[in-house]
Amino acid sequence: MxxxxxxxxxxxxxxxxxxxxxxxxxxxxxxxxxxxxxxxxxxxxxxxxxxxxxxxxxxxxxxxxxxxxxxxxxxxxxxxxxxxxxxxxxxxxxxxxxxxxxxxxxxxxxxxxxxxxxxxxxxxxxxxxxxxxLPRLKDKPIDSYIQVFMIFAWVVGFMFSFVIITNTQIYAFLTTLGAASAVIILVFKDTIMGFVASIQVATNDMVRIGDWITFDKFGADGDVIEINLATVKVQNFDKTITTIPTYALISDSFKNWRGMSDSGGRRIKRALILKQESVKYLNNEDIENLKKIQLLTPYLERRQKDIIAYNERNLIDKNLLINGKNLTNMGVFRKYMETYVENHSAINEEMTIMVRQLAPSSQGIPIEIYAFSKDKDWKNYEYIMADIFDHLVASVSYFELQLFELPSNTTFHNQL
Structure with missing residues (x-):
């Protein structure tokens, strides 16, 4: 040569x-x-x-x-x-x-x-x-780990490049690097915090790719599509992307809906607010009319016998309905709501089904349904809930009850 x-x-x-x-x-x-x-x-x-x-x-x-x-x-x-x-x-x-x-x-x-x-x-x-x-790793924060290795590789590469250019020994460079560690920690603070957070998130299984999370502080409400060293990307339901710092997952509070997704149903928790002035005791004629509602017939016949037997046994004066035991239109309606929900084909009967009366307020008396739909898909869930309350809102008048709503212009016009 x-x-x-x-x-x-x-x-x-x-x-x-x-x-x-x-x-x-x-x-x-x-x-x-x-x-x-x-x-x-x-x-x-x-x-x-x-x-x-x-x-x-x-x-x-x-x-x-x-x-x-x-x-x-x-x-x-x-x-x-x-x-x-x-x-x-x-x-x-x-x-x-x-x-x-x-x-x-x-x-x-x-x-x-x-x-x-x-x-x-x-x-x-x-x-x-x-x-x-790989199916078992699809929901793991692989990006975070790969980024950690890549950062480590770049640091090592920078060290070797510096040693080559300056003709210094590697141990001398490491000694100098140790002295400058405080500055390095300050410069790479977010990266270090993200690294620690990603390890804690993975170890504690707090978030997986595909989880639906709600993070009010950052306006995130959707599916996690990426977890890396510095950020977590959430695709909201309006298809926008929200970027959340990884360390925020361990420093702030957020809601993960995975428990709902893994369970047998999606919770329905909604109330009808009844006017207090429309609540009343039921007389025999009222009860006979309500027996025509098939879902209530067995309940009303059983309850009517029990109430009559109790009042006769205790010599109750029934000239006034307030004396003794009585049925109310609100109580019967609450039982109807419960029976209707229990018999609804889209409700998971193996999970909690409850219709409860909440504390009265200045607006009225809330009667709340607490149950779980079998279908957890958002669109189907909303349809199921709307179907239930369509029926219940329309059925209120059969019990001579009224729903509360704030007056509108048409209300004052009708009164005039």
Missing amino acids: KTISHFFYDKFILSGMSVSMAEYLNLALLLVGLLILLVLIDFLTRKIIVVTFNKFSEKTNTKFDNILVKNKAPRNIAHIIPVIIADRLMDDIFIHFTDVGNMAEKGLDVFGVVLTLWIVRSLLNTFKDYFKT
């Missing part, structure tokens, strides 16, 4: 050219020749490795090698050979310019470090994409 490195130089000297000019022209021609050689070798190597790997991946059943090709790992690996050849030829190319050659070698070594980081990044991205295809 030394013969080649002096070939052009000797020709220029024999032609009468000055030594300095011959050295510069010799360097220029050698650099051009080296560049052409490296481009050709890189092209051929890349073609051979990529084509070979593509054919190999087509014959295998695993997805890993296909993802490896997708993330350009074989292509990045192919660049190693030209870099090795260039490193071997540096001394011969810069034979007359030792100082410049040393700088070029350092630059080539730094490029080798960067190329190694590219290869590592391709491999890590491949592992990330592959792990996401």
